[in-house]
Amino acid sequence: MxxxxxxxxxxxxxxxxxxxxxxxxxxxxxxxxxxxxxxxxxxxxxxxxxxxxxxxxxxxxxxxxxxxxxxxxxxxxxxxxxxxxxxxxxxxxxxxxxxxxxxxxxxxxxxxxxxxxxxxxxxxxxxxxxxxxxxxxxxxxxxxVGAIRHTWEDVKHPAIELEITSKIINELIKLHPEVKKTVINLLGGRKQYCQGSDGADDTVSEAKSAVMSEAKSQVTAVTGVTGVSARRISLMKSMKARTDWSLATESDLPRLGPRLAQIVMHITNTSKCLTRRQDFAMECLKLKLDMTHIVGIRVAITNTIKDMVGEGTWESEPDVAEAWMWLLDQICHEVATIINQVHKHAPVIHKSWQLVQDAVDMEQLGIIFYDFLFQTAPAMQSLFVKPKHLLGQMFGKMVGLLSDSVENPLRLTKELRELAIRHIKWR
The missing domain is CATH 1.10.490.10 (Globins)
Incomplete structure (x- = not known):
């Protein structure tokens, strides 16, 4: 047949x-x-x-x-x-x-x-x-998967996520020196830790030291304990002490290490793993990468992983190299896809949103939106008790956030989480 x-x-x-x-x-x-x-x-x-x-x-x-x-x-x-x-x-x-x-x-x-x-x-x-x-x-x-889990367990320690973030960024700066300027800008309030630093390693390592110092200070403030080790900081995460680059604000360095750890954690749950790979790609957007950096980010992650597992293990255990390169292919695919989408759609979205702002007052635009919403779904009107002009202003800010989020999706995620909590009481 x-x-x-x-x-x-x-x-x-x-x-x-x-x-x-x-x-x-x-x-x-x-x-x-x-x-x-x-x-x-x-x-x-x-x-x-x-x-x-x-x-x-x-x-x-x-x-x-x-x-x-x-x-x-x-x-x-x-x-x-x-x-x-x-x-x-x-x-x-x-x-x-x-x-x-x-x-x-x-x-x-x-x-x-x-x-x-x-x-x-x-x-x-x-x-x-x-x-x-x-x-x-x-x-x-x-x-x-067995090879990845085995090597990850061997190298995992309380500061591994921080080290991975630092290493990837340093490797990327070596290949693309222009990224260093973005890194310094991202450090914001800690810019002084990078001034006068010519080497890529100095840029991030000094900032990393500042982060660890700040983390120790937070632990001391909460517990009264001084001289806290990196491991101790990790164990005290529940007391608001954090050991990664998220210590300050959304303007900090990308959380590449934590995202990689989450990818490994969910490696056999394909839907969650895909989401975590996309999260990793979104973190890369903070470095203002474009398609010319794709090869560089791949090399940077590869060198970081090789350094993490050890050159000897990488060379002597073929399954280890094959496994991590298999995972790296998936990560880099998402990075390339999201960077390409952003650079394709962002200019169109920003331009059209600017045209709207030039043509219509934001408060008036919001009022038009809510009038249409209440005509379409009258039952929803009781949920919006604030004056129309305030609702209009909030709507303008929301659409502006959506426009900005094309290049910084994680900012939108953060804002939506806070908004979701507020919506609980609004039913």
Missing amino acids: SDKERGVLIDKTWGLLKERYTLQEIGEELYDNVFKNAPDLRHLFKRPKELMALKFGEMISTICGLFQTDRESLLETMRDLGIRHVDYGSRPEYFPLFKACLLDTLENLLEDGEFTAATEASWNDMWDEASEMLISSQELAERL
Whole structure:
């Protein structure tokens, strides 16, 4: 049977199932079949049945949709799933059982004469191919994730995040000296710590010393303890003592070290890991990087990681180098994507917002907005008790913040968190 013939049969039977059942119902039938035949596997599925059943249904739908039309996207989907399965405890020997339960589910849900031998063979082949992709992806992910976690545990210490931030910035300054000016500007109130410093290392290391000194002062003020070590500072984070570059304000240096630590922490949760990689990229925006810096940031992160794990380990353990370069590829992809988006969209947004400001008073613009809002949703008017002119001013500030956030998304995140807290009482 050709791929096309298999695809036609799969599409036909899956179409019949979707006409008669929801993905939730299909998933629940499969879920029940799996645990009827293998009750000892129940410990692998810790989430509620309703959620897992929906996940099963969505997974089958995705495989069916991509098997015939886009094998490359199917492979990417299986790679993503393979990474997630690293911490699930899934083993290759479970897949034949799952396939048998899937075929049994199809036979139960389809009507007489619809689940033919040819249909069964088509679904069997599709599942075998998808399973092979998933198993190989999981095996690769287990090896790479294991290497990253092992080396991270070996090098992790209370000041590691601060050191990573410092090292990446210093490496970047060596490659792109113009970044040093941005770094000094970002230090703001601590500019005096960088004046007269010609070397890249001096710029950040002196600032780092200032940060650590300030952290120790904060601990002393809170606890009365003097001579506090870096490790002690880390242990006292709950007392408002912080050991990273976020000690002052949003104008501080990018928190590259903490973001990298979060990436490693969530490495098998692909959605969270993607968010953390995007956070890392947004931190890079603070350095005012553009597409000409992409190679430089990659080299800077690579050198930092090599220095972190040690040259000997990097050279003698191939899995370590391969694993970190695999993760680095993903990080740099997000950095390049976000920098490209910012430089593409920021000028358009800023120009259009400036045109609006030149044409309309901000207070009046806000009043126009709220009039339209209350016409569209009258019930919301009771939530806004302040005078219209104040609401108008607030609206102008909000849109201005949105415009500025194109180049500094983390500022928007900070403001929205504070706004969300205030909105609790406003219902």
